[in-house]
Amino acid sequence: MNQLQELIYNDLKTRYNKSTLSKAEMANELGISYSTIDGYIARGFGLPNYKKLGKAKNAKVIFNIIDISEFLSQTIKTM
Template sequence: MQEQTNRDEIYEYLKSKYKRAVIGKKELATELGISPSTVDLYISKGMGIPSYRKLGTARNAKVVFTLVDLADYLTQTIKTV
């Protein structure tokens, strides 16, 4: 129950900050405190980041992360008291 409350609070914070449903790699890097190149590395390894969606089939297609997925990821990876 507490985890659901935390996720909802994180989601509301992100929604008010970005005012849209998805963010890009640079914004994700800012939220996670890592560099955009580290986000690229994690994508290539398939680990360490929230679920993402690739917009298109090209190798360099834009990658976006939903705020819901980011809130879930943060809730599962950050411990709160």
């Protein structure tokens, strides 16, 4: 883990006090809507690795903060 990833990881861990984030929390971190998260999941790109808990269409999806910190450290925001 590089220094930027570690900073992001520590920030997320401190703010959420858990090791995974929900879709709503992930949407908040990325500054996008909940439905956009669903769209990215359907397309299979634009998000860090995630785990779907169950096989149902509406099963809960979680994101590990280690994967989030890696994703965010490699993402370049354009305006």
